[in-house]
Amino acid sequence: MAKYILRRLLWMIVIVLGTAFIIFTILYFTPGDPAQAMLGGVARPSEVANLRHTLGLDRPYLVQLGDFLYKSFIKLDFGNSWVFGVPVFDELMNRLPRTLIIGLSAMVLNLTFGLLLGIFAGTHESKWQDSATMGIAMVFISAPDFWVALMMIVLFAAKLGWLPAYGIGGPQYYIMPIICAALAGIAVNARQTRSSILEVFREDYVTTARSKGQAESAVVRKHMLPNALMPVITIIGVGFARIVAGAPVIESVFSIPGVGLYMLNAVSARDYPAIRGSVLFFALFTTVVMLIVDLVYAFVDPRIKAQFSNRR
């Protein structure tokens, strides 16, 4: 097991380095000169050249890449934002709590409601409860989450006036963003849980448990759920990735100054250190969560453990 963990950790380092390389390279080969863009069209060529020199843009590709990797990973320094002049890392840390509050709460909602609805639908297979739950789930998978968010603003903020439309302040400002970030995930989880429940429904051990006269609730709790929930663990990772990916859009709809909105603003201002920093940050976050999920899965599923101990 220790060997498995070690190997996964080493591999994670490679992934993160590879991602950093991709991010840097994509931006490096982006057409257009950021120095020119920052100074505007009227700048003299000498001014542009000066700025390029101060920003280090006149160095060769490999030198810049090496510098970026060294500073990001050894010194945890993502550089200074070109637009605001403050360190990107500090800015990310300042904004992180807001993104985390939304992400983690949405994740909790995802899991609890996703599992409950999935179990509910799965144990009522082909009855109206099942069709209704799955129908609603389908609607929320299909509707774009940012549009649902906009419609909620219209309803709860503009028409009813129950909740603030955007910005940050007290806890009430987070209610709509959290729900919007969670809705699609809940629907996906519910569908997944339902199908894995239906799969174990027909297993022999469930029939055995029923035939020995066990109460149906005990069959569900003791025999079906532990087996059905195994694949659900992997969804946690996917769910996190979904929430991370949705953060820029949700934060932009609700004007929440989190990491996602920072990234979007950086993209529109062509603030390269800020783009690199925030994207790398998201990638790091996702990779770590995926790693934890994989380890938990290996820990819970005896088959993976066995597979690994057999290998020499």
Add this chain to the structure above:
Amino acid sequence: MITAESTSTGIKPEKIEKTSLLLETLQRMVKGPGARVGTVLFALIVLASVFAPLIAPYGPNEMDLKNMYATPSASHLLGTDGLGRDLLSRLLYGGRYSLSLGLSAAVFGAFVGVIIGSIAGYFGGKTETLIMRLMDIWSSLPGMLLCILISAALGAGFFFTVLALAVGAVPEAVRLIRAQILKERTKEYLEAAEAINCSKFSIMFRHLLPNVVSPILVMMTMGIGMTITMAAALSYIGLGVQPPTPEWGALLADGRSHILTYPHLIMFPGLTIAITVLAINLMGDGLRDALDPKLRS
């Protein structure tokens, strides 16, 4: 020649119909009520977009300055925007952009994914390890972030958006097809193909691929819906397709500043996207059930 009539058992001979696999699958697919509704809806939406010039009451950029921000009425069924352009007409024309965006990005992504995945799955060994590791890196950025990054780098516009969305869809396709091929790799027909000296290329694409194609079809169908949503999100945050192109996401981006005063500008484009994606997802679900050998009876 033994015909069915010549048997003396008296059992009424079953007529063997010549049906193609495609037709059979389609028939099975529309059995479910959800898939049927989805297919009809999707067909209607596609037809409406294709024949937009015939159906649309106004041109997509035709301005009616006397009726700016009009709410839905008899002359403008879904109202008008800030320049007095008819929303219904813009939605109809916009369908052309949104649907072709979703379709081309999903197909393109799946195509590249299938090629890379087949190579990984069929050759195995070091090639496979290398490819799968690259895919791990490729997908360490959640799809939407990668799309944002790529569209930021490439710039806005239809083709760049297709490219950005397709790139994000590749790793999933690769993983899926590789997993399928791993299941097939030891089957006898492949051994037979190798024994009669088929080239690797021919084994991969003529023998192996047709046997693993069904999950890819399902993935691609679902992918179209997801891509439409992602394209809309990209346009909404100012990347992707730009106004005044009436792409559905761009319409949402157009209406975002008037959300509190003229919510119909946001409601109808979003509803259109939601219904379209819903139809596609219902179709995809039906297709999956139809192609699932476990459910065949």
